[in-house]
Amino acid sequence: MKTPSTARQRLGEELAAMRQAKGKPTLKSLVAQASKKYKVELSDSALSEWFRGRAVPHDYRHFAVLVQLLTNLPPNEQLKRLHRDAWQETRKRQHSQNAHPVETTPQSRSGPWLPRLVEVHYANLERIAELMLSRTATGDLPVLPASSTYGAIGAVEKRQALLRGFSALNLPCKRFTRDFSLRSLDTGDLFVFDTWFRTRNGPAPQNPVPLTGDLNKDPHVYIQRQRVRIIMPLNPRWVTTGTAYGEFGSGGVQLAGVCIIKGRVHPEDAKLVPPTNKVLYRASPLVLGIADPFDRDTDLRHSVVFDVIDVDSDSLITVGPWGG
Known part of the structure; x- marks a missing residue:
């Protein structure tokens, strides 16, 4: 033995x-x-x-x-x-x-580290700005738009300028490829993806209900693979358009983007998330949107065979190389 x-x-x-x-x-x-x-x-x-x-x-x-x-x-x-x-x-x-990450540093790939998005559904500009300032010596950042003017033309231009600067940083990250183990994620990791998400408690436009920290009630999206689930709470302030609100309330949507891993959900906080037998991680979404269909990262997209409903758990699972 x-x-x-x-x-x-x-x-x-x-x-x-x-x-x-x-x-x-x-x-x-x-x-x-x-x-x-x-x-x-x-x-x-x-x-x-x-x-x-x-x-x-x-x-x-x-x-x-x-x-x-x-x-x-x-x-x-x-x-x-x-x-x-x-x-x-x-x-x-x-x-x-x-x-010394494997397949995580942008230098090991050609092209930008972030997927190219043709439509941005969610962008937490405050966290992005903080991250940029912590990684660069410059303080030359666009003035963040007020949430009340988020959909205005000027606000869109400022958001796009900030996202261009963010993408240009070419930060080290981990990528949700076919062979990536979610259990290897650690607190503080930047995690890049282009995959199918489940959505829950979708936010409504102009919803005055404050966030509670209880994800049984609060809006969030999540991805999962092989008994590991990553939950990303959504702050309605950073939802960009009416179309985005519809996507987050649809039950399931294909999203590309990046989040920052906050860590595992501790057992004492288990009551604040929907019941599951999976290992749970909490993450803060930075950018979520639709990837350019003509410029998709093949390492992120080489995954899905088909989606089916698991009748025991009433959930959508992926059958194919990534498992459920």
């Missing part, structure tokens, strides 16, 4: 052995017990990754609760040290990937 080569894999084997000794309880039963006994919200997908040694519990309390459920004892010093080593190992690997 091959000896595990990493602390993460060794931790996974230890957890799997504990589960086996306990009679191999189901993932769903462990999730239910953690919630009932300790008020800790786990997910079956996260547990599966931990037992296989593919991921490490980022919250020590979750790790301690799992060990308690499997052994009726808190983690001993050896397990604590192994968890700490596995977590530090994971963080080092993530930082190394960020420092």
Whole structure:
């Protein structure tokens, strides 16, 4: 039998052995017990990754609760040290990937790092301006339009000028290609895509209802692949046109653009997102729109075979190279 080569894999084997000794309880039963006994919200997908040694519990309390459920004892010093080593190992690997990313830097490609958009549906100009100022020495940015004049000709020109400057920065990013693993995303990553989105709670023009932070109510869009979902809340202030409002209320739409990854959704915040058994990431959309059909990035578009409805979850999934 091959000896595990990493602390993460060794931790996974230890957890799997504990589960086996306990009679191999189901993932769903462990999730239910953690919630009932300790008020800790786990997910079956996260547990599966931990037992296989593919991921490490980022919250020590979750790790301690799992060990308690499997052994009726808190983690001993050896397990604590192994968890700490596995977590530090994971963080080092993530930082190394960020420092030397594969297929993520614009220098490895020809042409702009952002998809060319023929129509912009959403553009968070404040965040874009902040990002530009943090990455460049110049403060020569267009004056941001007021939201009340967002659709006016002058406002459109200012928005386009800002987006041209943003695209010209040629920033390092990660790209949603066919072989990209969403689990490799880290906080602060710029993530570029041209893919199918699901939409929920679409905003309405001139909607005075304030955002609550609860995505069961607030407008948002999301993408998913292989049990990972990235949720992007929408601020109606940055929706550009009436057509865009219609797209965000349609239930599903093809969108190209870029977002910035905020991080994983913590279990304590799980009640603020629609229920799912997928690993959740939250992201802030910077630009969303329709890609130029004559100038699409082939690495982003080489993906969809066909879309089908999953009758068990009543959701649209992609069947083909990317999976559901």
